[in-house]
Amino acid sequence: MSKVKPTPEFKTEAEERAFWKKHDSSDYIDWAKAQSVSMPKLKPSIKTISLRLPEGLLDSIKIEANKRDMPYQSLIKSWLTDDVKQSRNV
Structure with missing residues (x-):
């Protein structure tokens, strides 16, 4: 396995984003040493959609919904x- 390069220091998040795009x-990361993490308080992103339904x-x-x-x-x-x-599950 080749040697992992050191990750540069970034001044801004935009600079870091630009770096990882290229x-x-x-x-830069030894993914073989990666571990799973749990983020229980992380809320999923929500996207608003428009849905057309028959009035009935x-x-x-x-x-x-009112019953419940x-x-x-x-x-x-x-x-x-x-x-x-x-x-x-099918």
Whole structure:
């Protein structure tokens, strides 16, 4: 295995970003020594989308959400999450 190069000191985050765009991290980091980390307080990025639904369907979702005492958007996210997890296990 070749010797790992020392990582340069960066003055700004932009400078660091520019450096890593042009350089392969395997030249600077021994990935064989990498360890998994857990970041339990890290929140996933959220992206706002626009979703067109028939009014009747949206009304039904809102009624179901009301029965569960939760916002309808949260219910939709919960259903989508469950469905995607189920699809992966098929």
